[in-house]
Amino acid sequence: MAQSNIVETVDLEKHYKNVVALDGLSLAVPAGSIYGLLGQNGAGKTTAIKILMGLVRPTAGGAAIFGLPADQPAASVAIRQRTGFVSDERDLYDFMTVAKLIAFTASFYPGWRADLAARYVRSFDLPESRVVKALSRGARTKLALLLAFCRGAKLLILDEATSGLDPVASEEVLQVLVGHVANEGVTVFFSSHNIAEVEQIADHVAIIDRGRNVLSGALDDLREAYRRIEFVFDGEAPALKFHSTGVVRMERKGRVLSVLASSGSEQIVAEGRAHGSLSAQARPVTLKEIFLDIASRER
Amino acid sequence: MLFRPNPASGVPIYLQIMEQVKHAVETGALRPGEQLPGIRPLAEELVINPNTVAKAYRELEHDGIIELRQGAGAFVSAASGAQGRAEKFRGARTIVAAAVKQLRARGVTEDEIRRLIDAELAGLSGKGE
Amino acid sequence: MLWYKAWIDTRWRFLVALALLVCTVLGNALAYSSVDGFVVALAAGPAGPLADKISSIAQLSSTFRGFIWGQVIRQNLCGLWIIFAVLLGADGLLSRRKGVIFTLALPVSRRRLFSVRAATDLAELFLLALIPMLLIPLAAPAAGQTYGVADALVHGISIFLGGAVFYGLARLLATAFDDRWRPIVITLAVAIVVELCKEFIPMPAPLNLGGVMDGQRYFLTGTPAWAGLVIWYAISMSLLYAALRSTEMRDF
Numbered sequence: 281m282a283q284s285n286i287v288e289t290v291d292l293e294k295h296y297k298n299v300v301a302l303d304g305l306s307l308a309v310p311a312g313s314i315y316g317l318l319g320q321n322g323a324g325k326t327t328a329i330k331i332l333m334g335l336v337r338p339t340a341g342g343a344a345i346f347g348l349p350a351d352q353p354a355a356s357v358a359i360r361q362r363t364g365f366v367s368d369e370r371d372l373y374d375f376m377t378v379a380k381l382i383a384f385t386a387s388f389y390p391g392w393r394a395d396l397a398a399r400y401v402r403s404f405d406l407p408e409s410r411v412v413k414a415l416s417r418g419a420r421t422k423l424a425l426l427l428a429f430c431r432g433a434k435l436l437i438l439d440e441a442t443s444g445l446d447p448v449a450s451e452e453v454l455q456v457l458v459g460h461v462a463n464e465g466v467t468v469f470f471s472s473h474n475i476a477e478v479e480q481i482a483d484h485v486a487i488i489d490r491g492r493n494v495l496s497g498a499l500d501d502l503r504e505a506y507r508r509i510e511f512v513f514d515g516e517a518p519a520l521k522f523h524s525t526g527v528v529r530m531e532r533k534g535r536v537l538s539v540l541a542s543s544g545s546e547q548i549v550a551e552g553r554a555h556g557s558l559s560a561q562a563r564p565v566t567l568k569e570i571f572l573d574i575a576s577r578e579r
Numbered sequence: 580m581l582f583r584p585n586p587a588s589g590v591p592i593y594l595q596i597m598e599q600v601k602h603a604v605e606t607g608a609l610r611p612g613e614q615l616p617g618i619r620p621l622a623e624e625l626v627i628n629p630n631t632v633a634k635a636y637r638e639l640e641h642d643g644i645i646e647l648r649q650g651a652g653a654f655v656s657a658a659s660g661a662q663g664r665a666e667k668f669r670g671a672r673t674i675v676a677a678a679v680k681q682l683r684a685r686g687v688t689e690d691e692i693r694r695l696i697d698a699e700l701a702g703l704s705g706k707g708e
Numbered sequence: 709m710l711w712y713k714a715w716i717d718t719r720w721r722f723l724v725a726l727a728l729l730v731c732t733v734l735g736n737a738l739a740y741s742s743v744d745g746f747v748v749a750l751a752a753g754p755a756g757p758l759a760d761k762i763s764s765i766a767q768l769s770s771t772f773r774g775f776i777w778g779q780v781i782r783q784n785l786c787g788l789w790i791i792f793a794v795l796l797g798a799d800g801l802l803s804r805r806k807g808v809i810f811t812l813a814l815p816v817s818r819r820r821l822f823s824v825r826a827a828t829d830l831a832e833l834f835l836l837a838l839i840p841m842l843l844i845p846l847a848a849p850a851a852g853q854t855y856g857v858a859d860a861l862v863h864g865i866s867i868f869l870g871g872a873v874f875y876g877l878a879r880l881l882a883t884a885f886d887d888r889w890r891p892i893v894i895t896l897a898v899a900i901v902v903e904l905c906k907e908f909i910p911m912p913a914p915l916n917l918g919g920v921m922d923g924q925r926y927f928l929t930g931t932p933a934w935a936g937l938v939i940w941y942a943i944s945m946s947l948l949y950a951a952l953r954s955t956e957m958r959d960f
Contacts, residue, residue, distance in 0.1 A: 333812075360814065455626045479587055499591075
């Protein structure tokens with residue numbers, strides 16, 4: 281396992297009674313990156329995260345954080361000592377006050393940053409004497425994030441950090457996250473089904489579908505390699521067989537042949553021209569298009 | 580100071596930032612020797628990945644547009660002669676814009692315009708006289 | 709802070725239980741004088757198996773010590789204590805409810821989480837057995853009676869050591885079921901069976917859990933049922949260990 285990968289999973293599998301939640305998931309999160317795990321609901325994001333946090337035992341395969349195996353109890357404690365976690369349910373102790381919960385959490389982490397906690401309480405506008413149960417959804421999420429940020433962790437694992445938040449609160453959360461990353465130098469592994477958010481802050485991304493990693497890599501690399509190429513023909517567009525391996529999907533509509541390419545777009549353009557296309561236009565592809573293409577492909 | 584990049588445009592964010600900086604230098608909004616925003620504050624302000632800002636700055640330095648001074652920050656290169664170029668380009672762009680507009684009004688296509696300009700340039704170098 | 713959390717999760721239950729047990733025990737003990745006359749009258753009634761039963765109970769109540777054992781410990785204290793032991797056992801730190809994911813994400817092993825909670829529960833159950841019992845020697849003079857501290861101690865400890873198995877069983881069942889009610893219902897059903905056996909089926913000492921718990925041998929002979937207490941407490945610890953392993957293996 282490469283030293284520069286903070287999180288690494290190898291063929292991770294999880295089978296429940298009638299459901300296969302993870303079907304051989306492999307991914308690697310480089311240190312210092314903001315890594316977005318994209319997938320539909322039920323694709324396996326939360327299961328993968330739970331395995332990383334030692335909440336669930338994998339059926340097969342390996343998962344390691346900081347080079348430590350996530351499925352061994354002692355190693356898992358060591359992992360959790362250096363990891364900040366926000367669950368998708370924002371699970372907290374409902375009957376404690378905000379201040380009490382912060383103090384309670386702080387007691388488990390020798391590296392607790394009281395200065396950051398004080399700052400975030402102010403900037404998040406959290407009412408310290410209010411009981412957690414009485415917090416609004418946005419405030420609850422912010423509190424959960426505060427508890428994750430302030431423990432002096434090197435890795436943050438966030439499961440759907442902005443779900444259920446209005447756009448203003450959501451942007452505020454992202455801004456604090458980005459600021460925290462910039463100032464503290466942590467690695468972030470976050471799952472989301474909000475593509476816009478992933479495109480905004482992630483530098484690496486993995487798309488998970490039906491428990492498997494169907495696409496992953498540096499986001500900029502994907503943006504530079506993926507192209508949608510449209511060929512216009514004189515007459516009905518032919519069903520071309522491209523030699524280039526980068527052709528992901530082809531669609532014919534009348535005189536137009538539309539090709540989604542994951543690489544080698546220049547070669548594809550050349551091939552199309554060689555087959556007599558009147559014009560060839562290549563344009564960038566958004567992550568949303570890639571994601572929707574993958575989602576529809578599997579159905 | 581810089582505008583929010585569009586994450587959904589398909590163009591890498593670092594390229595968008597580079598374009599904004601280059602544009603600012605060309606139009607004179609950023610002058611040689613002026614300091615750019617720091618990586619961390621800029622990332623926070625635009626709510627984008629700090630690594631992305633860092634990458635943009637690195638590439639800009641590679642292209643000679645800015646200098647990264649250890650501990651001090653990022654500054655627009657003085658040596659690139661950016662100012663004079665900026666003025667030169669401002670004027671040139673206006674001329675080209677007007678010419679292209681006229682040609683298109685006549686129904687001349689993009690490719691044809693390109694061929695005309697190439698031909699003119701080739702003819703100019705060949706004139707010699 | 710784990711101890712603090714275990715305490716705040718169980719304190720109301722504990723305090724209510726303590727109040728209830730103390731009131732029941734003291735109320736009964738102090739009412740002895742009125743029972744005395746009533747019982748003598750009862751003993752003089754008609755014959756028959758039920759009447760025999762009643763008269764043997766009445767016989768017991770002719771002494772304060774017998775009354776305490778027959779009525780207070782055997783009937784009230786044991787039963788109530790078992791109910792609270794089951795309630796405490798069925799509701800663990802890690803049973804499926806709010807806060808469990810947060811707890812498990814803390815840098816603490818499940819073993820430690822489980823152990824701290826179990827230790828707190830057992831400490832509370834110990835106090836719930838001993839405090840009411842120890843109040844009897846203190847309160848007895850108010851009813852014009854005396855009660856030995858040794859008796860109180862032995863009975864209190866017997867209730868705890870013997871009855872811990874119900875706590876263990878409830879805790880083990882709580883790791884198997886997702887809801888709170890099934891462990892409670894099942895364990896209470898077992899407790900009822902044990903009580904019925906104690907009343908109606910004569911059994912040799914260690915097996916008779918009910919008898920071990922209410923200190924029957926000690927009352928009758930002055931010797932505590934050591935073997936029975938040790939065996940049943942060992943069984944309860946085994947049940948707890950099984951619950952621990954089950955908790956460690958579980959997916960949340």
